[in-house]
Every structure is written in C-alpha cells, then in structure tokens.
Amino acid sequence: MRGRVSRLEQTVRRKPSRSAGLTLSPFSPHTSHTPHTPSSPASDMSYITAFSPDYATARNRFSTSALALGCRLEAHSIEQTGPNGEDLTIDVAILGNPNSQKIVVVSSGLHGVEGFFGSAVQCALLEERLVSWNPSQDTALVLLHALNPYGFAWCRRWNEENIDLNRNFLLPGEEYKGSPAKYGDFNAFFNPTSPPSRFEPFLLKAIASILRYGISSFTSTLPVGQYDFPQGLFFGGHRPSKTYQILDQNLPRWIGNASDVIHIDFHTGLGKKATYKLFIDDPPDSQSTEWLKEKFGADVVEAYKARKVTYIFRGGLGSWCKTKFSQCNYNFLTAEFGTYPVIQVVAALRAENRTHFFSPANHPSRDWTRQRLMEIFAPADESWRNAVVSQGLDLVERAIAVL
Ligand SMILES: [Zn+2]
Numbered sequence: 543m544r545g546r547v548s549r550l551e552q553t554v555r556r557k558p559s560r561s562a563g564l565t566l567s568p569f570s571p572h573t574s575h576t577p578h579t580p581s582s583p584a585s586d587m588s589y590i591t592a593f594s595p596d597y598a599t600a601r602n603r604f605s606t607s608a609l610a611l612g613c614r615l616e617a618h619s620i621e622q623t624g625p626n627g628e629d630l631t632i633d634v635a636i637l638g639n640p641n642s643q644k645i646v647v648v649s650s651g652l653h654g655v656e657g658f659f660g661s662a663v664q665c666a667l668l669e670e671r672l673v674s675w676n677p678s679q680d681t682a683l684v685l686l687h688a689l690n691p692y693g694f695a696w697c698r699r700w701n702e703e704n705i706d707l708n709r710n711f712l713l714p715g716e717e718y719k720g721s722p723a724k725y726g727d728f729n730a731f732f733n734p735t736s737p738p739s740r741f742e743p744f745l746l747k748a749i750a751s752i753l754r755y756g757i758s759s760f761t762s763t764l765p766v767g768q769y770d771f772p773q774g775l776f777f778g779g780h781r782p783s784k785t786y787q788i789l790d791q792n793l794p795r796w797i798g799n800a801s802d803v804i805h806i807d808f809h810t811g812l813g814k815k816a817t818y819k820l821f822i823d824d825p826p827d828s829q830s831t832e833w834l835k836e837k838f839g840a841d842v843v844e845a846y847k848a849r850k851v852t853y854i855f856r857g858g859l860g861s862w863c864k865t866k867f868s869q870c871n872y873n874f875l876t877a878e879f880g881t882y883p884v885i886q887v888v889a890a891l892r893a894e895n896r897t898h899f900f901s902p903a904n905h906p907s908r909d910w911t912r913q914r915l916m917e918i919f920a921p922a923d924e925s926w927r928n929a930v931v932s933q934g935l936d937l938v939e940r941a942i943a944v945l
Pocket residue numbers: 653656808809810811
C-alpha cells in the first residue's frame with residue numbers, strides 16, 4: 543500500500559504552517575505517543591472532508607476505501623431501506639491477522655445520526671492513517687460501520703423500532719421491562735402527543751419541570767432508559783434488536799481467540815464542545831480502570847459508576863461486550879464528543895421524536911427537526927469537525943499503540 547495517495551489526502555486543505563505535514567507521517571503502532579489531551583489544538587490538517595452528507599455516501603466510501611486497503615469486508619443487512627430505497631447494512635472491515643491475540647474494535651453509529659462523526663473517523667482511518675500501517679502478526683483492527691444504519695440513514699438517534707440501542711443490550715437474566723420511578727411523571731413533558739412548534743418555550747417548561755420534581759430526579763431519570771413507553775425517548779425495546787442479533791451472532795467470530803481487546807465506540811452529544819470523555823463500565827478503583835487512565839489520560843477516562851447517579855442504566859453495549867467476552871481482557875471505551883449544551887440536545891431529541899410520531903407527512907416540522915438534530919449531533923462548524931476527527935484518529939492510534 544506504500545505510495546498510495548488517499549482520497550482524503552488528495553482533498554486535504556493545509557494551512558501554511560511550519561509544522562504542516564506532521565500528521566501525514568506514517569503511523570507506526572510501535573511508536574510511543576504522549577497521551578492526547580482533549581483540549582489540545584486541532585491538527586493543522588483539515589478533516590472536514592471526512593464527513594459524508596448521508597448514510598449511503600458514507601457506506602460506499604467506507605466499503606470502497608476498506609477494499610482498497612486490502613481489508614476483508616462483510617455487510618449485514620438489517621432488512622430495512624433508506625430514503626432512496628437503499629439496503630441498510632452494518633458493514634465490517636477487518637485489517638490484519640484474523641487470529642490475532644490483540645484486537646482493536648472501532649464502532650460507529652450505535653446512535654444513528656451520531657454516525658456522521660464516527661464514520662468520518664473510520665473513513666479517515668482507512669483513507670489516510672492506515673495507509674502506511676503494517677500490522678504485526680499479533681494485532682488486528684475491526685471496524686464496525688453504522689451499528690444503527692436506520693437511524694443514520696433517516697437522521698434519527700433511535701433505530702427502526704424507536705429503540706435506543708445503547709439500552710437494548712440487556713445481560714442474561716435481565717428483562718425488557720421497567721422504567722425509572724419518575725419516568726411516568728415526566729412522560730407528558732418529554733413525549734407530547736402533538737407536532738412540535740419551533741417557537742415553543744422549551745427551556746422555560748424544562749425549568750418548571752425541574753423545579754417541580756428536582757434536578758436529581760431529572761438527571762437520574764431521562765438518560766437511564768426505559769422499557770415501558772415505546773414512543774418515548776430513551777426506549778430500550780421489548781426484545782433484542784436486529785443490531786443485537788447481528789453482533790451476538792458475529793462478534794465472537796470477529797474477536798476469535800483474542801486475549802486483549804480495546805473497543806472504542808464513537809458517540810457525540812455529551813460533554814464540552816469539541817472535547818471528549820471516555821466512559822467505562824469498570825469499577826472506579828479496579829486495575830483495569832487504573833490501566834486505562836494511565837494509557838488514555840486520567841482526565842478523560844471516567845467510570846460510569848464513579849458518577850453521582852442514583853440509577854445505573856441497563857442495556858449498554860459496553861457491559862454486554864465485557865460480559866460476553868469475559869474470557870478475555872475486553873476494554874470498552876464509550877468515546878463521547880461534546881457538541882451543544884445538554885438542554886439543547888434534549889430539546890432537539892424531543893422535537894424530532896414528536897415529529898416522527900405525530901406530524902403529518904408534509905408538515906414543516908419534518909425538515910427543521912431533522913436539520914436541528916443533524917446540527918446537534920454533527921455540527922457543521924469546520925473547526926469542530928476538524929478537531930473531533932483529529933482527536934478520534936489519535937484515540938484509535940493510541941489504542942493500537944498501547945495494546
Ligand atoms: Zn450516543
């Protein structure tokens with residue numbers, strides 16, 4: 543692959559800088575890197591072209607560059623179609639020895655619309671960072687593209703059954719029922735049964751609700767997920783989703799007999815703009831937490847269980863993977879990249895969900911709610927796009943280096 547000029551490289555725009563070109567240096571997994579801090583300046587190379595305008599373009603780009611790089615490629619249909627009748631698939635690219643002891647998994651789009659960002663990182667990896675990579679016999683890379691292809695294609699965070707897939711991966715013995723105690727109280731506020739208006743004073747209503755029920759009940763209810771309101775926000779489903787089934791059947795084959803795995807699952811919409819946090823399911827004082835903090839930075843690695851929440855959510859992909867592959871050292875990092883303040887994120891999700899269920903086909907809310915959701919989870923701002931893709935690439939590079 544040496545000498546191949548990637549599409550990203552061809553289209554890249556460089557600023558006149560003394561350090562220009564540094565980020566193009568061949569990537570070696572054996573190179574020692576200083577842990578990347580999320581506040582460090584963006585690369586002087588532009589990654590904005592790594593973003594695709596829609597799911598179909600992203601899928602085609604991912605598949606084409608994976609094949610060009612010599613990856614093994616698989617496509618798993620979820621048996622749904624996109625806006626132009628296209629088949630919706632989870633695509634998988636594998637680079638390196640399939641019997642490797644060490645595997646880095648990089649997944650995108652578990653939350654549909656958040657896939658614009660995760661896909662951009664994966665495409666930039668395939669088109670630029672990995673071009674000169676010569677994996678050792680002992681290391682492989684598994685890229686899972688668009689874990690929620692329906693949400694990606696239709697610009698929703700949820701899947702074809704309105705399921706939040708990061709609440710659908712219940713562990714053996716857990717049941718698809720139940721909700722936080724206060725969800726029923728909040729349901730009328732979160733999930734009104736009418737089309738949304740652009741001019742609704744959402745913030746005032748949210749403040750009124752918070753004053754009535756208390757901020758802690760608000761924050762310990764909404765993100766936790768629920769299994770009783772199929773048209774509501776953060777619905778975990780009544781059964782294993784199609785994505786669950788595909789991963790359940792195939793992930794063991796992709797992981798093989800690996801002894802060590804680092805899985806980075808890319809998300810957007812949580813945290814300070816253009817910075818990231820790595821959330822982990824490991825206990826706060828465990829050896830694995832210490833190791834991850836040492837390798838990825840104590841300031842960015844955060845254990846869910848260390849947060850002051852009164853209710854730990856169920857159905858997360860991370861805890862499911864760690865349970866399913868308990869025979870190996872499976873490290874799962876939920877990489878959350880910040881976009882907008884949480885109140886704006888919730889307002890956009892709420893409006894889009896109302897439109898999905900209650901707006902007529904040609905209602906004006908169909909356009910503005912979708913555009914707003916796109917902006918919330920994949921801001922058009924070039925400096926944001928450039929910074930997050932650059933940071934995402936560094937994260938993957940770091941994972942390969944430390945494994
Ligand atoms: Zn997400």
